[in-house]
Amino acid sequence: MKILVTNCKVFNSDKTSLYIEDDKFVNPFEIDDTVVVKDMKGNMVFPGFVDLHCHLREPGFEYKETIKTGTMSAAKGGYTSVCSMPNTFPVCDNASVVHGIMKKAKEAGFCRVYPVGACSKGEAGKELSEMGLMKEAGIVAVTDDGKCIATAELLRKVMEYSSDFGLLVMDHCEDASLSDGSMNESDTSTSIGLRGIPSVAEDIIIARDIIMSEYLGIPIHICHVSTKNGVRMIREAKKRGVKVTTETCPHYFTLNDENCVNYDSNFKMYPPLRENEDVNAIIEGLADGTIDCIATDHAPHHEDEKTIEFALANNGIVGLETAFPLGYTYLVKTNRITLNQLIDAMVYNPSSILKLGRGSLEVGADADFTVMDLDNEFVFDKSKMLCKSKNTPYDGYKLFGKTILTVMGGRITYEELC
Template identity: 50%
Template sequence: MFTHSEPGHKWRRCADGGTLSFERRERRRQRKRGRELKTIAQNAACQKVDKILFRNALVVDPEKGSQTKSDVVVEGGKFEEIGKIDATGFDGKVVEVNGKVLCPGLIDMHVHLRQPGREDEETVESGALAAMAGGFTAVCPMPNTDPATDTAEIVGFLKERAQDLLVDVYPIAAVTRGRAGEELTEMGSLVEAGAVAFSDDGDPVATAGILRRAMEYVRMFDVPIIEHCEDKTLSRGGAMNESAVSTRLGLPGIPGISEDVTVARDIEVAAFTGAKLHIAHISTANAVELVRQAKKRGIHVTCEVTPHHFTLNDEVVSSFDSNFKMHPPLRTQADVAAMLEGLKDGTIDVIATDHAPHSIEEKEVEFDAAPFGILGLETALGLVMKQLVHPGILTLPQAIAKMTSNPASILRLQRGVLRKGAAASVTIFDPDVAWTVDKSALKSKSKNTPFDGWNLTGRVVGLYSKGRWWPAETE
């Protein structure tokens, strides 16, 4: 039996005195709870199909930057044909798309599924339901769980949980054991188990020395280090962005410089080692400019922004609603403008949600005592359409690329494209339909969204993934 004694890992003893492994403990817990959701494939009315024709779609190809009216045939789980197709005599399932958008399945490269450790807030299954509702066919859970995702065993556990789900799960493993910032994880075995990147998310990699060693290792596997950029000696104790607003509200601030100095450090270590660096949830104008200049220098750096950081500014915290508390915090309107400009000029490569479920009990406390984090999976597409595409900040293909082919390229995932012979995952959505966010109707176990009551545009019609078709309108 596999045993472990790394920091942060909790073990129980079997009746015979042996060690009960993490995986077996989780299985017992799930059996005791009655396997709350079984599989998404069953609960979400998925239809297994070997051959399917999507007719009359607005096909958005992020690689080509194009959008054309076309048909798409998928057979045996792969794209077979894209173009004008005569459906006469077609011997598979036919889906009439009626001019709605068909694109590669959306990818969220930054989510928190809370499993293991906080299954009351989210599980792999419930997170997959939320992902489906938001149009995502792949998600990448961060390792700040309890225990942390720092062993091949836990990576394997997450992969196994997702095996029968419509949504693919690509775990991101911890850089250091227990995310403690001291000893590197066994990166080779983690990659072999299925980890697609490394991060101590929730914290930065503790020191430049440890970061250098980690980057030298990950170069061997051609995977990125994903950094939560925050100098905690500058931010510790803060609850919101340090600004005139925080002063007025009497809340302790988190200065933008805490992000900027860590971004600068990480870029220079990446330049020195030649490793791939990805900046998570970028939020300050200075950080965007640092990435912009690093790209001009030829450094292997990419970055992501969340919908809340290109939509909201720190003025909304005046309500003291803890659903406006996230990490990094909402910044100034000038920072929001810099996010939009970074998206427009290509400095910002990816739109990711940082989906962070929290229980009602945790969030319904004083603002400075509440945990950081909000939901994101189910509102991201609507915010992208409303805030970026319809106002003309991004074209539809540009926006889709930041949610499909770009994250796939960064993480070396064999998806995010519309190519004959490629593995097929598809998102179909109506880009113009209006809908209102109702937190009580969200699929996530948690309800901590700042967008409750917002009117958004763009909603999922259906998904195809793993040889299954899921028509969202049946839900």
């Protein structure tokens, strides 16, 4: 199939149109009846976004999300590549689960799915998983996400063993012994009587991981950093040359723990929403490059798991369809970071950290791109989301950056009907 995307601005380029044949960008061709022409009305084309961190829930939790609904949601959010976390049922800790995920993703055809394997069998924090066999099957990294790598001893073994296969370790940094709570520990948790998780629960593990990485000389990736001290320690470690990379999520730069005062579980996350000074530190970390990536931590949960008492509700929110508009509206339009920095954090850095080779809009590259309307404000409506679960705190938010079109490998995966 041939597609001509015309009347567009192309990110960091003078081009005003893109030519696609089959799955690649190609040189201009002659227009005839067989060419699908898409008039972008002056909107901007970006390389397809890359999410380092999402939960597609399949296998095992298809009532929350399936690979199909999750990748449709990703396409609507402008993503053409996502990395799926292994806390499924069964856990993605062996090659056959990896094969199953990749097969379903290919059949659905909405987004490239790069599975991340568990680093311990069953994410139980005890024995090493079969990382080598999983790498052959297609994983791009290892993690026990949802849980912290339980002990320093296991962390060391995981980092050493995974390095034999060139697999990056991504750690969910939370000291479980300090995490018996349902929101950030602060005067707000005290005032509303919820058990708090102190920011030091995250800081202590970030420190541990940096120290281990420095000692072993092996890279580590810190998942969803949310604290000011976490950002500071990562900044200092990078300056020393430690091979540490990190991501944050849109909720950590748009919301804070005071959002929990009405006990709405759409504000319950793990790590929890922090305080204002943490939010500012996260934004500064994005601005000075300490934080490499913006990931979604897309975490679908059924409404029955969220419409309950706050402390009993599951952690997490969906995020694939709000990440770009939140980044654009809250960071770029407010001049906290540039549009280039946002695209670095959403495309180039995640692609380069996991060596995915994504992000090119040049002739010969895979035709992975998305088109965004940056000029017109829209009201985000959770009922229009394509993901199966609707657990988002952003319903009704006024945002900029609505997706007009997403193409993955030359196939139209999302198109705004207007």
